[in-house]
Amino acid sequence: MVEIEIDENACVGCGSCVDDCPNDVYEMDEAKNKTKVVNADDCMACLSCHEICPAEAMEHKNIHVAKRLYIDRRVNDILNKII
């Protein structure tokens, strides 16, 4: 079961996730001007919302994380050492 957490301190209320999610998982909370999760059951973990959110405000828990063989581990190892 997917769990979605929104960091309300980070969310800037742009509504991009509401527009972008193909499965209507989010709705705007007009009073707070923040997004809210209304339909987590229909989340298919495509993570398009992560890609569009300018504030990196959401976290998806308990999902399948796709392989990312294109990530250059050697470069990342070097970066980890210096950052």
Added chain:
Amino acid sequence: MAYEIKREGKEIFGDFKPELIPNECGGDIDDYEEALHVLMKFVGSMSSALEQVSGRGANAIVYQAGKRMGHEAGKMVEKTDNLEKAMQELSEILGAEFYFDMWKPAGQEGYTIEKGDETVVKLIFRDCVVRQTLRRTGLPQKGPLCYLLYGYTVGAVEEVMDIRGKLDIDHVGPNACLKTLTIKWSGK
């Protein structure tokens, strides 16, 4: 007589007979990683060049190529008209690099919808080498390379189930893509 270019790294020199291939030719995991990156870049630039030259026709060309491969691959497994079994076999054909499941919205009763002589099922592709290649090369999804996978999937399903198939893209994302597979039972 070859002029040997100086380079870092160890090359393999030795005797070669077809039945005595030196073990070292297998390479180690780092060699595979490097080869994969090169291959991804090659395939990615080939796809974008194809699109540049042939425009939307590129999708059709690549789709046909994928479909042919799918039909060939589908011949290696048992024929069935049971959708669940066909999906199981499709997953064996596509392998771990194209890990997919059937998907439905929470409110929908079953995974399939019957529409006249058609059955519709949604497939969620969680792992996909094509997606990885596109992201590695900075190319958008839904381009010609995606059509290679659509063709491959449709070809394999057509072969396994002896039907006409169609795959439509519902949504592409960085972690999973949703597609609709339509099976036309009235056959070929």
